Amino acid sequence: MKAVAVQEFGSPDGMAVVDLATPVPARGQVLIAVEAIGVGGVDVVIRRGDLAAYGFREGHVPGGEVAGTVIAVGDDVDASWIGQRVWAATGTGGGYAEYAIAADFVALPANLSAVDAVALGSAGLVAHFGLAHARFARGESVLVRGASGSLGIMTVQLAALGGAGAVAVTTSSALRGERLRALGATEVLDRSGQSGAGYDVIIDVVAGPDLPSFVDRLNPNGRLVVVGAVGGQPPDDFGARIMGAFQKSLSFATFSAATVSESDRRAVREAQFAAAARGELQVVVHEQLPLTEAALAHRKMDAGEVFGRIVLIPQG
Numbered sequence: 001m002k003a004v005a006v007q008e009f010g011s012p013d014g015m016a017v018v019d020l021a022t023p024v025p026a027r028g029q030v031l032i033a034v035e036a037i038g039v040g041g042v043d044v045v046i047r048r049g050d051l052a053a054y055g056f057r058e059g060h061v062p063g064g065e066v067a068g069t070v071i072a073v074g075d076d077v078d079a080s081w082i083g084q085r086v087w088a089a090t091g092t093g094g095g096y097a098e099y100a101i102a103a104d105f106v107a108l109p110a111n112l113s114a115v116d117a118v119a120l121g122s123a124g125l126v127a128h129f130g131l132a133h134a135r136f137a138r139g140e141s142v143l144v145r146g147a148s149g150s151l152g153i154m155t156v157q158l159a160a161l162g163g164a165g166a167v168a169v170t171t172s173s174a175l176r177g178e179r180l181r182a183l184g185a186t187e188v189l190d191r192s193g194q195s196g197a198g199y200d201v202i203i204d205v206v207a208g209p210d211l212p213s214f215v216d217r218l219n220p221n222g223r224l225v226v227v228g229a230v231g232g233q234p235p236d237d238f239g240a241r242i243m244g245a246f247q248k249s250l251s252f253a254t255f256s257a258a259t260v261s262e263s264d265r266r267a268v269r270e271a272q273f274a275a276a277a278r279g280e281l282q283v284v285v286h287e288q289l290p291l292t293e294a295a296l297a298h299r300k301m302d303a304g305e306v307f308g309r310i311v312l313i314p315q316g
Contacts, residue, residue: 002314003097004294006060009049012298017291020061023094023101025074030081030105032088035068037095037312038118039297041149041205041230046092047298050232056092062294063095063312065122066102067114085110087117087269096294098314104262106269109277116276116283119150119309124272124281125265126257127154127203130227131162133255134201138163145170145193145214146205147180150309151228153284155203160184168199176307183282193217206231212241215250223251284308290315 001022008014025031043062045051067087073079088102108117136142142159144152147169159167161184168187169180177188189195192210198219204211208231218224242252257265275281286308289297297310 001098002291003061004291005096006047006056006062007058009047009052009056009058012047012295012302015047015295015298020097022099025072025077025101027075028077028103029074029101030070030077030086030088030103031072032066032068032086032100032102032105033071034066034095034098034100034314036066036114036118037063037291037314038065038122038150039294039301039310039312040064040122041151041228041301042092043096044298044301045230061093061096063090063093063097063100065089065118066095066100067108067117067121068100070105071099085114087114087121087273089122096291096312098291104265106266106273109273112273112277115285115288115311115313117273118311119283119285120154120272120276120281121269122257123150123154123309124158125260125268126151126227126255127158128268128272129257129260130155130203130225130255131158131201133253134203134223134225136162136164136201139165140200141166141168141197141219143168143170143189143193143199143202143214143217144185144205145202146228146230147171147185148176148307149205149228149230150284152203152205153180153183153308154281155205155227156180156184157281159201159203166197166199168193168195168197172304179307183284198222201225203227207234208232209235211235212238215241215245215252218245218248218250220248221250222248223253226252226254286310288313
């Protein structure tokens, strides 16, 4: 099968199309003929080499979510899954390929495309549980930092649908701001997040060196949850900013979907896919590109050009 691997960490030019053996599903897994692949922020962070300390090596095939048709199953998987259209999480890699194996998969509604599924699947789940992790409640004000990606877009929609008193966003242009207003944002800020207002909840997709300044945007008893780190690590003295605001009783947390039970993940994904199929959640796809153009997709991500999600399409 054709796949895309990171042959050299760093720039997107280190990615290359390679020929690999088609994987065989193990116990509890299915083999999927891939129709669509979501390009996620974590793929970019891994490709840059920022997570090399966690065991990623040259030859890694990125991609954490795919959609397509099940063509084989491993032991302990009901054979009735063969022929079904599914969305699947492939973990921290393996998705940039014509075929993928997964143990975490859900059936797709008949009227939801594979492209829309990978634009929603991971992003919608993290947005849902990120807000829950922040103990978001109806009437509270929310700031979504880095709102133009698929995760930010879903967080904006879910906060608005959840009855937020205000939904502020940071983004890089007025045009993106108007698109976010159409999805539920009530206040558009530049990337600095300067507004003069405070927020009860901040969901941060970016992290990076400017993270401490967003602590200052929290109201008393405010909660900031980092759900992504496309901007890299915060400065070493980040904790000092939180301690300096001791009397405001602020809370800081990170969130990863890895801490959510399989049953809870499945229930939320099924509900969100059904909502998208009914038109109740808006899925935003920036562009569809051939799998062989994965490096171009990453260049667009690095340049900050993407609104929504880029989706890769295997050819043939």
